[in-house]
Amino acid sequence: MSIADWRLQGVEFASCNCNWGCPCQFSARPTHGHCQAVVAMRIEQGHFRDTHLDGLCWAGTFAWPGAIHEGNGSCQAFVDERADEAQRQALLTILSGQESEPGANVFQIFSTTISEMFESQFVPIELSIDVDERLARLRIPGVLEASGEPIRSPVTGAPQRARLVLPDGFEFIEAEMASGSYQTHAAMQYQSQGSHSHLARVHFTGHGLVR
Numbered sequence: 001m002s003i004a005d006w007r008l009q010g011v012e013f014a015s016c017n018c019n020w021g022c023p024c025q026f027s028a029r030p031t032h033g034h035c036q037a038v039v040a041m042r043i044e045q046g047h048f049r050d051t052h053l054d055g056l057c058w059a060g061t062f063a064w065p066g067a068i069h070e071g072n073g074s075c076q077a078f079v080d081e082r083a084d085e086a087q088r089q090a091l092l093t094i095l096s097g098q099e100s101e102p103g104a105n106v107f108q109i110f111s112t113t114i115s116e117m118f119e120s121q122f123v124p125i126e127l128s129i130d131v132d133e134r135l136a137r138l139r140i141p142g143v144l145e146a147s148g149e150p151i152r153s154p155v156t157g158a159p160q161r162a163r164l165v166l167p168d169g170f171e172f173i174e175a176e177m178a179s180g181s182y183q184t185h186a187a188m189q190y191q192s193q194g195s196h197s198h199l200a201r202v203h204f205t206g207h208g209l210v211r
Helices: 085-095 106-111
Strands: 006-016 035-048 057-064 073-080 114-117 121-123 126-130 135-140 144-149 163-165 174-184 191-205
Touching: 006 085, 006 126, 006 144, 006 174, 035 085, 035 126, 035 135, 035 144, 057 085, 073 085, 135 174, 135 191, 144 191
Parallel strands: 073 114, 073 121
Antiparallel strands: 006 035, 006 191, 035 057, 057 073, 126 135, 135 144, 144 174, 163 174, 174 191
C-alpha cells in the first residue's frame, strides 16, 4: 500500500469518562457502558509530504454509545488557527485516518468506528502538557476546557504515579496515568470530573508508531 510520507512527534493528553486507568486499554467494557473523550496533541516535529507541521496543536472530541469497537461514534476535530491552508488540509487528512495503513495508528482505527463527523473548526488552542508531572491544561475559548493532574492517595493526598506500557499500542507505547476533567460546549456537549486521563510522548506515522 502506497501512502504519503508523514509523521507527528510530540506530546499527547487525553481524558475520558472511564475510571482511572481506563478498562478500554485492557479490552474491557467502558466503565459506564459508553465512551466520551477529549484528546489533544502538541506537535514538536512533524510533516505531511513537504508541509511542515512543527509547533501546531490539534484536539478532538469523541463519543460512542457503547464500546469503541462497536462503532456508531461521533467526532469533531479542532485544528490550530495558526495553521495555513496546506497545514490544515494535512492535519485533517492525518486525523481522518487517510494515508495510513489499516490498523497502523489510532487515527485510522478510530476512523472505522465513526459514523457522524461534525464540521472541523480552526480555532485558538491553548495547550500545556508536562508528561513527567502528569499535568495538562487544554482550553479552546467557548468550545472546551480540559485538565489532567496526578492521581492522589485517598489516605494522604500525596500524588501517586502509575504508568501503562502497551508494547503493541496504536495510540501510545507508554503513558503516565492521571486524573482528568473536561467540559465541552461545541457540537457534542458533555463533561466529566476526576476520571481517567493519560499523558504520553508519541511518534505517529502512516505505518504505525515509532518504537
